[in-house]
Amino acid sequence: GENVEQHPSTLSVQEGDSAVIKCTYSDSASNYFPWYKQELGKRPQLIIDIRSNVGEKKDQRIAVTLNKTAKHFSLHITETQPEDSAVYFCAASSSSGSARQLTFGSGTQLTVLP
Amino acid sequence: DGGITQSPKYLFRKEGQNVTLSCEQNLNHDAMYWYRQDPGQGLRLIYYSQIVNDFQKGDIAEGYSVSREKKESFPLTVTSAQKNPTAFYLCASSKIGLGETQYFGPGTRLLVL
Numbered sequence: 001g002e003n004v005e006q007h008p009s010t011l012s013v014q015e016g017d018s019a020v021i022k023c024t025y026s027d028s029a030s031n032y033f034p035w036y037k038q039e040l041g042k043r044p045q046l047i048i049d050i051r052s053n054v055g056e057k058k059d060q061r062i063a064v065t066l067n068k069t070a071k072h073f074s075l076h077i078t079e080t081q082p083e084d085s086a087v088y089f090c091a092a093s094s095s096s097g098s099a100r101q102l103t104f105g106s107g108t109q110l111t112v113l114p
Numbered sequence: 115d116g117g118i119t120q121s122p123k124y125l126f127r128k129e130g131q132n133v134t135l136s137c138e139q140n141l142n143h144d145a146m147y148w149y150r151q152d153p154g155q156g157l158r159l160i161y162y163s164q165i166v167n168d169f170q171k172g173d174i175a176e177g178y179s180v181s182r183e184k185k186e187s188f189p190l191t192v193t194s195a196q197k198n199p200t201a202f203y204l205c206a207s208s209k210i211g212l213g214e215t216q217y218f219g220p221g222t223r224l225l226v227l
Contacts, residue, residue: 001173006156034215043204043218044157089156101172102216104156 002027004092006105013080014113021108023090024072030092033073034102035064038087047088048075080112117141118219120205125224127192127199135190135222137205143217144210146188150174151202151221163188164210192224200226 003026013019025033034049050057050064050073057064061080066073077084087109091102118139127133139146145164149157159172163182177196182188188207192199205219 004156009154043220045218046215049215091156101159101162102157104158106154106156 002030002092002094002103004090004103004105006090006108008108009106010109010111012111012113015080015082017080019075019077019080019084019110019112021075021088021090021110022072023074023092023105024070025092025103026071027092027094028068028071029094032093033064033066034091034093035075036089036091036104038089038107040086044089077110080110082112082114085110085112118205118207118217120203120219120222122222123220125222126227127224128227130194132191132193133224135192135203135205135224137188137190137219138186139188139205139207139217139219140186141207141217142185143207144185145208145214146182147206147208147216148172148178148180148188148190149204149206151204157204160190199224 006023031052035047036044037047038044048059048062048064050066061078063076087107089107090105093102121136147162148160151157158174160178161169161180163169166182169180179191203222206216208214208216
């Protein structure tokens with residue numbers, strides 16, 4: 001089955017700096033890669049996703065890049081703000097039948113220092 | 115994601131007891147999922163369902179059971195066979211298709227007395 005590794009497990013940055021979180025996956029059939037943000041005690045919420053036919057996707061301060069050959073993808077947050085502090089999860093999915101099974105990374109605790 | 119509700123918010127289980135976690139959605143989604151979240155770990159898939167009266171095991175199904183009698187509802191039972199049930203349980207739902215977002219409920223925290 002799919003295995004997703006996520007690094008680093010914790011990341012502290014100064015407000016205004018950039019943050020980068022990296023994930024690798026094992027199943028070359030994976031074709032969908034979402035990123036979720038989870039604040040303490042809250043539900044995970046999708047912040048950005050990318051399909052395997054695209055190398056990069058950007059949404060305001062957030063971008064995701066995908067390298068299919070190396071089987072890794074990264075989340076980039078620019079101009080970080082205190083409200084970006086949360087746990088971020090990457091995930092990978094290869095559709096099996098119709099339902100999409102997501103395999104999650106172990107999460108990165110991002111702290112943005114004022 | 116406000117269309118997915120889970121209850122209760124906190125649940126206490128005594129040893130040997132089965133407990134049931136509720137998940138309801140009004141988003142008209144065909145697919146529903148149950149995940150378990152432990153501290154310092156990502157979400158792990160317990161069960162998922164694509165259609166009423168059908169469901170599939172995920173990576174950690176042992177000690178759990180589900181039913182899907184209605185499209186809107188996907189309850190999870192944590193049985194006495196699950197020896198380490200303390201965790202945060204998240205239900206999710208989605209449309210079926212490539213790139214369809216999974217929306218999560220607010221979660222149920224299960225604690226063992």
